[in-house]
Amino acid sequence: MSAVTVSDLVKSYTPGTRVLDGISLHIESGAFFTLLGPSGCGKTTLLRCIAGFLDPDAGQIHAGADRLDTMAAHRRDIGMVFQDYAIFPHLTVAENVGFGLKARRMPPAEIAPRVAEALRMVRLDGMAARLPADLSGGQQQRVGLARAMAIRPRLLLMDEPLSNLDAKLRIELREDIRDLQRRLGITTIYVTHDQEEALAVSDSICVMNAGRIEQIADPFTLYRAPQTRFAASFVGSMNFLPARIEDGRLHLGALSVPVSSDVQGTVEIAIRPEDTVLGTGKLALAGQVAKITFLGREALAAIETPLGPMQHLAANPSATLLRAAGSAISLDLPTERIAVFAPDGSRVAVTFS
Amino acid sequence: MRRADPWRIVQAAVWLLLALLLAWPLWGILRASLIVGSEPGFGNFVEILRQPRHLRAIGNTLLVGAGGMTGALLLGVTLAFLVVRVRLRGRAALQTLAVLALVSPPFIGAYAWIVLFGANGAVRRGLMEIGITIPPIYGAAGVMLVFSFKFFPNVFLIVSAALAQVNRSLEEAAEGLGLSPARRLMQVTLPMILPAISAAALLAFVLSIADFGTPRLIGRDFEVLATQAFLLYAADLGENPGLASALSLVLVALSMLLVLAQRRLLQRDVFHGSLLKPRPPSTLRGWRNIGAHVLAWLIVGVGIAPGLVVLVFSFRATRGPVFQPGFGLASYERVFHAVTLPVWNTLLFSTAAVACIVVAGTLIGYLITRRRSRATAILDGVLMVPYVVPGVVMGIGFVAAFNAPPVAITGTGLVIVLAIFIRRLPYSARAAATALRQVSPSLEDAAISLGLSPGRAFLRVTARLILPGILAGGMMSFVTAMNELSSSLVLYVSGTITMPVRIYVAVVNGDYGVAAALSSILLGITALAVYAAFRLSDRKDASFVG
Numbered sequence: 001m002s003a004v005t006v007s008d009l010v011k012s013y014t015p016g017t018r019v020l021d022g023i024s025l026h027i028e029s030g031a032f033f034t035l036l037g038p039s040g041c042g043k044t045t046l047l048r049c050i051a052g053f054l055d056p057d058a059g060q061i062h063a064g065a066d067r068l069d070t071m072a073a074h075r076r077d078i079g080m081v082f083q084d085y086a087i088f089p090h091l092t093v094a095e096n097v098g099f100g101l102k103a104r105r106m107p108p109a110e111i112a113p114r115v116a117e118a119l120r121m122v123r124l125d126g127m128a129a130r131l132p133a134d135l136s137g138g139q140q141q142r143v144g145l146a147r148a149m150a151i152r153p154r155l156l157l158m159d160e161p162l163s164n165l166d167a168k169l170r171i172e173l174r175e176d177i178r179d180l181q182r183r184l185g186i187t188t189i190y191v192t193h194d195q196e197e198a199l200a201v202s203d204s205i206c207v208m209n210a211g212r213i214e215q216i217a218d219p220f221t222l223y224r225a226p227q228t229r230f231a232a233s234f235v236g237s238m239n240f241l242p243a244r245i246e247d248g249r250l251h252l253g254a255l256s257v258p259v260s261s262d263v264q265g266t267v268e269i270a271i272r273p274e275d276t277v278l279g280t281g282k283l284a285l286a287g288q289v290a291k292i293t294f295l296g297r298e299a300l301a302a303i304e305t306p307l308g309p310m311q312h313l314a315a316n317p318s319a320t321l322l323r324a325a326g327s328a329i330s331l332d333l334p335t336e337r338i339a340v341f342a343p344d345g346s347r348v349a350v351t352f353s
Numbered sequence: 354m355r356r357a358d359p360w361r362i363v364q365a366a367v368w369l370l371l372a373l374l375l376a377w378p379l380w381g382i383l384r385a386s387l388i389v390g391s392e393p394g395f396g397n398f399v400e401i402l403r404q405p406r407h408l409r410a411i412g413n414t415l416l417v418g419a420g421g422m423t424g425a426l427l428l429g430v431t432l433a434f435l436v437v438r439v440r441l442r443g444r445a446a447l448q449t450l451a452v453l454a455l456v457s458p459p460f461i462g463a464y465a466w467i468v469l470f471g472a473n474g475a476v477r478r479g480l481m482e483i484g485i486t487i488p489p490i491y492g493a494a495g496v497m498l499v500f501s502f503k504f505f506p507n508v509f510l511i512v513s514a515a516l517a518q519v520n521r522s523l524e525e526a527a528e529g530l531g532l533s534p535a536r537r538l539m540q541v542t543l544p545m546i547l548p549a550i551s552a553a554a555l556l557a558f559v560l561s562i563a564d565f566g567t568p569r570l571i572g573r574d575f576e577v578l579a580t581q582a583f584l585l586y587a588a589d590l591g592e593n594p595g596l597a598s599a600l601s602l603v604l605v606a607l608s609m610l611l612v613l614a615q616r617r618l619l620q621r622d623v624f625h626g627s628l629l630k631p632r633p634p635s636t637l638r639g640w641r642n643i644g645a646h647v648l649a650w651l652i653v654g655v656g657i658a659p660g661l662v663v664l665v666f667s668f669r670a671t672r673g674p675v676f677q678p679g680f681g682l683a684s685y686e687r688v689f690h691a692v693t694l695p696v697w698n699t700l701l702f703s704t705a706a707v708a709c710i711v712v713a714g715t716l717i718g719y720l721i722t723r724r725r726s727r728a729t730a731i732l733d734g735v736l737m738v739p740y741v742v743p744g745v746v747m748g749i750g751f752v753a754a755f756n757a758p759p760v761a762i763t764g765t766g767l768v769i770v771l772a773i774f775i776r777r778l779p780y781s782a783r784a785a786a787t788a789l790r791q792v793s794p795s796l797e798d799a800a801i802s803l804g805l806s807p808g809r810a811f812l813r814v815t816a817r818l819i820l821p822g823i824l825a826g827g828m829m830s831f832v833t834a835m836n837e838l839s840s841s842l843v844l845y846v847s848g849t850i851t852m853p854v855r856i857y858v859a860v861v862n863g864d865y866g867v868a869a870a871l872s873s874i875l876l877g878i879t880a881l882a883v884y885a886a887f888r889l890s891d892r893k894d895a896s897f898v899g
C-alpha cells in the first residue's frame with residue numbers, strides 16, 4: 001500500500017489537443033479515490049498512464065518513494081480491474097486468479113492457498129474449476145477483482161468496473177468492493193461517470209472536466225461546497241440563476257440582499273433543489289408550478305420563475321403539493337445555502353449579512 | 354517513448370521487409386518500363402498506345418474482368434441466398450464443396466474445361482455424335498465462363514457470411530411494416546449486404562484480370578495483359594523487359610483504380626455486435642423446393658466438376674502422352690519415376706513460405722489492430738498493394754530486383770518462396786486482424802498488469818487465443834501457396850520447378866496424362882490441408898465462447 005502522487009501530467013494523442021492538461025493530485029495511502037467526470041474528459045487516459053499502458057508526454061507519477069512513470073508496466077505492481085472484465089477465456093477461474101502469481105514464478109504450493117483466499121474474499125469459493133464462459137457478468141467481475149487482489153498490488157485501478165452490470169448487481173458489487181478495499185487497506189483509484197456511485201464509495205472524489213481537475217474533495221464537501229460551477233452542476237442536481245453583485249448588494253431580478261464580496265458585476269447563484277423552501281423569505285421568487293413528479297419518499301416540483309426554471313425537492317410530500325401543478329407559489333432561497341460563481345466558473349467567496 | 358516497446362522493433366522490421374520485397378521489385382518494374390533500348394524515356398508506354406495488339410489486350414482484360422465478375426456474382430450470390438435462407442438437404446456438403454471448388458488448383462479448371470469442351474473435348478465430341486455442334490470453349494466467352502465458375506466460391510463465402518450476419522429483427526421489422534418479401538429483399542436485406550457484395554465483386558474482378566493460367570490455356574489468340582506481359586517477357590528472356598514491365602504497370606494501375614473506386618463508393622465494413630439473431634432458413638415446398646435444390650447443386654456441381662474430371666482422367670490408360678481406352682495407373686507411374694522433383698519442391702517451398710507468412714501476418718495483423726497510429730494505418734493501406742499486383746507482374750519485378758547484386762537470388766528456391774510470401778502476406782495479415790478484433794485488448798493489458806512483459810503477454814494470452822484462427826488461416830495460405838502458378842512460372846529454373854508449373858508445362862506440351870496425375874496429387878494434398886483447416890476452425894469456435 002502506498003500513497004500516490006501525480007504531478008503535472010500532460011498527455012496528447014494528437015498534437016495540439018491535450019487530453020490530460022496538467023493533472024496534479026495526491027492520494028493518501030489506503031484511500032478509495034474516485035475519478036469522476038463526463039465521457040471523454042480523460043479518466044481512462046489518466047488511469048492508463050498510471051497503469052503504464054500509456055506514456056505521458058510530461059509529468060511524473062510516484063507511488064510511495066518509487067517513480068512509476070519510468071517503470072515498465074509489468075513491473076509496477078498495480079492491480080487492474082477492467083470494464084469488460086478481461087477474464088482469460090481459455091483459463092479456469094482458479095488459473096485466472098493465479099495468473100499473476102504464476103507470472104511472478106511463485107511455487108504452485110504457495111499459489112493454491114492464495115487463490116483460494118482471494119476467491120473466498122470475493123465469495124466465489126467453489127467455482128475455482130469453472131470456465132469463465134459459465135459465469136455471469138457479476139461473477140466474472142468478481143474473478144477480475146480476485147485476480148487483481150491476489151498479487152497484493154500496491155495500487156488497485158478500476159475503470160468503470162460496474163458499468164456492464166444491471167442496477168441491482170451494481171449496488172451489491174460496489175458495496176463488496178468498498179468493504180474489501182477497507183479491509184485490505186489497499187490504495188484504490190476508481191473511475192466512474194456515475195455520480196451516485198462515486199458519492200457512495202469514495203474517501204475522496206476528483207471531478208475532472210476536459211483534461212483538467214475541477215475539484216478534489218471528500219463526498220460531503222464536494223456535494224455541499226463545490227468549488228467550481230462545473231463540479232456544482234456535475235455532482236447532484238443544482239439550480240442556477242443569473243444575478244449581479246453591485247454596491248454591496250446581490251441583485252436577483254427585482255430582489256436584492258446585502259452581501260460582502262471582492263467580486264463585482266455579473267455572477268451566477270446556485271442552490272440545490274432540496275435547499276429551496278416553499279414560502280416567503282428574504283430571497284423569495286414568485287413562480288408557478290409547472291409539473292410535479294412524485295418519487296415516493298420525495299417529490300420534485302418544476303417551477304417557472306421570471307428568472308428561469310427552478311427545481312424544488314420536497315421530502316415527505318403532502319397530498320396538497322402533489323396537486324399543486326398550475327398554482328402560483330413563492331420559492332425562498334435561503335442565503336446560507338447559496339453558492340455564487342463568477343462568469344469564469346470559479347467560486348466567489350461571499351458573506352450575506 | 355521512454356520505455357522500450359518490442360512492437361516498435363517489429364514495426365521497423367516489417368517496413369524493411371516490405372521495402373525489400375515489395376517496393377524494390379515494383380521500383381524495378383517502373384525503372385525497366387522507363388528504359389527503351391538503353392535510353393530513358395516513355396517509349397514503351399507510347400508503344401502500348403500505338404500498337405492495336407496492346408490496346409486490344411487492355412480491352413480484353415477489362416472485358417474478362419467484367420464478365421468474370423458478373424458471372425461469379427450471379428452464381429455466388431444466388432448460392433449464398435439459397436444456402437443461408439432456404440432449408441436445403443446437404444447444406445454442409447454444399448458449403449464444403451464450394452470451399453473445395455475455391456481451393457482447387459486454379460488452372461486445373463481451365464485444363465479440365467478443355468478436356469470436356471476443347472476442340473477434341475469429350476463432351477463436345479459426344480454431342481457432335483448426336484448431331485449437336487457447339488463451338489469449342491476457346492476464346493473470350495470460354496475464359497469468362499471459366500472465371501465465373503472459378504471465382505463464384507469467393508463471392509459465395511463473402512456474401513453468405515454477410516447474409517448470416519443480417520440481424521433478423523431488422524427484417525422482421527420490415528415485415529411488420531408491411532413490406533412484401535420482394536421489396537424487403539430490395540430495400541432492407543440487399544442494402545445491408547451491399548458492402549459484402551461489392552467487396553466480393555471487386556475481388557472477382559481483380560482475380561479475373563490478374564489470372565494468367567486460364568486465358569493462356571483457353572484464350573488461344575485471345576490475349577489479356579497478364580498473358581501478353583508474360584509472353585513478351587518470356588520472348589526477351591529478361592533481356593529487355595521494358596515493354597513487359599510497362600504492360601504490367603498498366604495492369605497494376607487498372608486493379609488499383611478499381612480498388613480505390615470501390616473504397617470511395619463504400620465505407621469500410623463495420624463490425625457488427627455479437628448479439629446476432631440469425632434468421633432461420635425457411636422451408637420451401639413443391640416445385641420451388643426442387644428448383645432450389647437443383648439450382649444449388651448445379652452451381653456447386655459445375656464448380657467442382659473440373660477437379661473430378663481431372664481425377665478421372667488421371668486414371669486413364671496412356672501410351673506416352675496419348676490417352677488410350679480403358680483405365681490404368683500409367684500416368685502416376687510416370688510421375689513417380691520421372692517427375693518427383695516438382696512435388697518435393699512444392700511441398701518445401703510452400704511450407705517455408707507459409708511459416709514466414711503466418712509469423713509475419715500475425716505480427717502485422719497485431720500492429721494494424723492494436724498499435725493504431727498513422728504509420729500502421731499506412732501499413733494497412735500498403736498491404737493492399739500485393740493484392741492488386743498480379744503474380745506475373747510480381748515475378749517480373751522480382752527478376753528485375755534480384756537478378757544482380759546486392760541481392761542476386763534469381764534461380765534459387767528462395768526467390769520463389771519470397772514471391773509467394775509477399776503475395777499471400779496480406780491475406781494472412783487480414784485474417785490475423787479479424788481474429789484479433791474478436792479478442793478484447795484488455796486481456797493483454799490484464800496480463801501485463803499481472804506481471805508479464807509485453808512480449809510474453811502477447812504470446813501467452815493474445816497469440817494463444819487467436820492460434821486456432823491463425824492455424825486455420827495458415828492452412829489456407831498453404832493451399833494457395835501450393836497452387837501458385839504465375840509468379841513461379843516467371844521465376845523457376847529447371848531445379849526449382851513446382852507442381853503448378855510442371856502441370857502448366859505438361860498441358861502446353863499436350864502431355865495430359867502427367868498433367869492429370871500431378872493435378873490429382875495437388876488436389877489430394879489441397880483437400881487434406883482444407884480438412885485440417887476445417888478441423889482447426891471448429892476447435893476455434895468451441896474455445897471462443899465467452
Ligand SMILES: Nc1ncnc2c1ncn2[C@@H]1O[C@H](COP(=O)(O)OP(=O)(O)OP(=O)(O)O)[C@@H](O)[C@H]1O
Pocket residue numbers: 013014019037038039040041042043044045046193
Ligand atoms: N487512442 C486514442 N487516440 C486518440 N484519441 C483518443 C484515444 N483514446 C482516447 N482518445 C480521446 O481522448 C479523450 C479522453 O478519452 P478517455 O478515454 O480518457 O475518456 P474517459 O474520460 O475515460 O471517457 P469515458 O467516460 O467515455 O470512458 C477523448 O476525447 C477521446 O476521444
Ligand SMILES: [Mg+2]
Pocket residue numbers: 043044045159
Ligand atoms: Mg473511459
